[in-house]
Amino acid sequence: MDRVEKLASQNAVVIFSKSSCCMCHAIKRLFYDQGVSPAIYELDQDSRGKDIESVLMRLGCKPSVPAVFIGGQFVGSANSIMTLQVNGSLQKLLKDAGALWL
Known part of the structure; x- marks a missing residue:
C-alpha cells in the first residue's frame, strides 16, 4: 500500500x-x-506489478487496471474516469491537481 501511495x-x-x-x-x-x-x-512490465495489482483491487479497482489517481487521490477505473469526462467534472479535478492550466 505504501508503494502505491508514494507513486500516486x-x-x-x-x-x-x-x-x-x-x-x-x-x-x-x-x-x-x-x-x-x-x-x-x-x-x-514491473517486477512488483502483481503486488501493486493486489493493492489496487483492495482499493476497489475491479478490474485492477486502469487505476487512475489525480492529485494523489484514487479516482477510479475506466468507468469512473469516463463518467467524470462526460459530466464535465474531470477537467476541474485536473485543474485543481495542477495537471491543466487552462
Whole structure:
C-alpha cells in the first residue's frame, strides 16, 4: 500500500496500466488528448506489478487496471474516469491537481 501511495503522490496524474489492456490505452489517450502528461506504470512490465495489482483491487479497482489517481487521490477505473469526462467534472479535478492550466 505504501508503494502505491508514494507513486500516486509523485505526479498530478498517475495511471496504473497494463500494456496489453485496450481500456488502459483509451484512458491514457483521453488524458493525452487533453494535454495532460500522466505518469504511467505498466504493471505487466514491473517486477512488483502483481503486488501493486493486489493493492489496487483492495482499493476497489475491479478490474485492477486502469487505476487512475489525480492529485494523489484514487479516482477510479475506466468507468469512473469516463463518467467524470462526460459530466464535465474531470477537467476541474485536473485543474485543481495542477495537471491543466487552462
